[in-house]
Amino acid sequence: MKKISFITKVLVSLLSLTIITTVFLGIPVYADSFKVVTLGANLSESEKNEMLLYFQVTKNDANVLEITSKEEYEALGNVATASQLGNKAISCSYIEPTSNGGLNITTNNLTWVTEGMIKNALITAGVENATVVASAPFKVSGTAALTGILKGFENSSGGEKIDENKKTAANEEIVVTGDLGDEIGQADATNLINEIKKNIIKDSPSSDKELTTIVNESIDKYDYDLSTEDIANIKSVMSKINDLDLDYSSLKDDLNNVSNELKDKISSEDVSGFFSKLGRFFSGIFDSLSSFFS
Structure with missing residues (x-):
């Protein structure tokens, strides 16, 4: 009987210690689920x-x-x-x-x-x-x-x-992408940011000049007409991502998946952009001819 009483006291003490530790040390209690x-x-x-x-x-x-x-x-x-x-x-x-x-x-x-x-x-x-x-x-x-x-x-x-630095970079990345999306379309913006980030993580630029080159090459590849502020915002978030020292080998599949999922949307938007530019080209010729004959 004394043995049972002793065990009960020990269990109660352990339970009390758990409650005290949780409350006073701020250790979070989670549902028994990953969800x-x-x-x-x-x-x-x-x-x-x-x-x-x-x-x-x-x-x-x-x-x-x-x-x-x-x-x-x-x-x-x-x-x-x-x-x-x-x-x-x-x-x-x-x-x-x-x-x-x-x-x-x-x-x-x-x-x-x-x-x-x-x-x-x-x-x-x-x-x-x-x-x-x-x-x-x-x-x-x-x-x-x-x-x-x-x-x-x-x-x-x-x-x-x-990590707080990762959260800061992730949150800034989303806002920069969203702002770009308002100008060039969400699919194009997401694809651009993903491509720049992939190259930043892979190459780990050691200077601002190298980082700027990576950013500019991707923007030029798609012929985006971005403002100085847009480019500065992209460089800012990419600098933060570069400082995280992320492992490219463990992330490349996810990074490539983002590009692959956007491929069809980007292609269709590129075609639309091509015909838009073609229309502006012929419109410019027509305006020039009209001015010449007038």
Whole structure:
């Protein structure tokens, strides 16, 4: 009887020690699952339940977190504009780290954040294998989902912290890509950023001059008419990515997959751009002839 009483006391002591350690040392407690769902804090309860149904999870089999507008500004405020962030957190995300299979990204009802942008950012953040779904109950930009995805990885089973420099670079990369997308199209912007990043990681430029050469060669290859500010923003984020010292051999498959997934979209847009330039060429000739005869 005394032996049983002693064991009981030991178990109670261990349980108490666990609770104290968790509360006072701030060690996070996770759901017994790799799955994490982030919900925009400004959604109604019915909309939150709608999103859980969309992600096919319940609060019992996933770690469900809320993302606030304040968290969006903390994560993206230094690189995104107030109009891009808005004042409400709406979009949501589903995150499931996997042991293989690469990055599988799906988006729904997001008007600004794209699958390619998310995949590129996760590569920069050092995430190699995962299933990610970003969505909303109605059309929104997607910045809350974006904020939630990186937070979700940190709160998945194991709760591994993502390096702050990687998070900063990943967030800036998405905003730079999105801004470029407003000018040259999201597929072209994602492809351009991915190609420059691939060359930066592979070549590891040792000077600003070498980095600038890599950036300019890719821009010239596609004949993009970018502003000085656009190029400066690209160089800024690429400099941060270069400082991360990422391993090209472990990332090249994901980087190549981004290019392959965009190939058809880029090709069709290139054809459209060709005919647009051809039209401007003949229009210029016509204007010249008209001026000559007049």
